[in-house]
Amino acid sequence: MNLVILGAPGSGKGTQAVRLAERFNLRHISSGNLLRAEVASGTLLGKQVAGVMKKGKLVPDEAVLKVVSEVLTDEETTRLGGWILDGYPRTADQAEALEDVLSRNREAVEAVILLQVAADVLVPRLTNRDRADDTPETVRKRLEVYDREIEPLLDFYEQRYDVHRVDGSKPIEEVTEDIAGLVDVYDLS
Numbered sequence: 690m691n692l693v694i695l696g697a698p699g700s701g702k703g704t705q706a707v708r709l710a711e712r713f714n715l716r717h718i719s720s721g722n723l724l725r726a727e728v729a730s731g732t733l734l735g736k737q738v739a740g741v742m743k744k745g746k747l748v749p750d751e752a753v754l755k756v757v758s759e760v761l762t763d764e765e766t767t768r769l770g771g772w773i774l775d776g777y778p779r780t781a782d783q784a785e786a787l788e789d790v791l792s793r794n795r796e797a798v799e800a801v802i803l804l805q806v807a808a809d810v811l812v813p814r815l816t817n818r819d820r821a822d823d824t825p826e827t828v829r830k831r832l833e834v835y836d837r838e839i840e841p842l843l844d845f846y847e848q849r850y851d852v853h854r855v856d857g858s859k860p861i862e863e864v865t866e867d868i869a870g871l872v873d874v875y876d877l878s
């Protein structure tokens with residue numbers, strides 16, 4: 690099963706991706722985690738993207754595609770036979786680039802989940818956390834970028850796949866059950 694999970698910063702993409710990956714034996718691929726690992730290790734790519742991430746802007750497409758596609762095609766992902774993408778793609782251009790990588794690999798997205806959460810719920814979730822890019826100014830920028838990119842990205846996916854909208858403002862366990870229910874109903878596993 691290959692899933693893409695979309696949603697605003699703080700909508701719970703990472704939280705749900707971890708739970709779903711465990712439940713359905715999928716590789717959790719988080720673009721944000723992969724980029725933060727590059728920054729923490731001080732790689733050249735990490736040095737190139739650190740400043741952009743700190744400002745809450747999007748890192749260049751080539752950089753994020755590189756880290757994501759390496760994991761998408763590695764041995765562990767092949768062994769598990771399925772993945773859940775969290776934080777990638779974020780723009781219609783990235784979604785198109787992902788389609789290219791997948792088709793070369795004879796794979797495809799099987800379902801797209803959109804976590805919906807009102808903005809007034811997102812901000813306290815993020816600012817109560819302790820991540821370097823959770824300052825009020827950076828959160829504001831991340832939300833602005835999301836608002837700008839989400840409609841073209843949804844248009845791209847809605848022309849190709851079912852986009853399942855899930856209420857991400859419910860308690861964590863309920864959101865997981867709602868997504869797992871979709872997996873059963875649509876026989877995605």
Ligand code: AP5
Binds near residue numbers: 696698700775
């Ligand atoms: P990334 O790490 O992807 O950050 P994000 O999209 O801003 O999302 P978050 O990780 O903040 O939120 P989330 O939706 O995963 O929620 P979470 O589960 O953590 O990206 C960071 C940066 O990297 C970007 O700004 C950009 O610079 C760069 N980047 C990454 N991908 C890129 C790409 N594709 N292209 C270009 N640049 C890219 O939950 C948040 C909090 O809420 C947690 O404390 C959690 O416990 C809590 N919570 C979650 N669910 C619930 C719930 N149901 N009820 C109550 N609390 C909840």
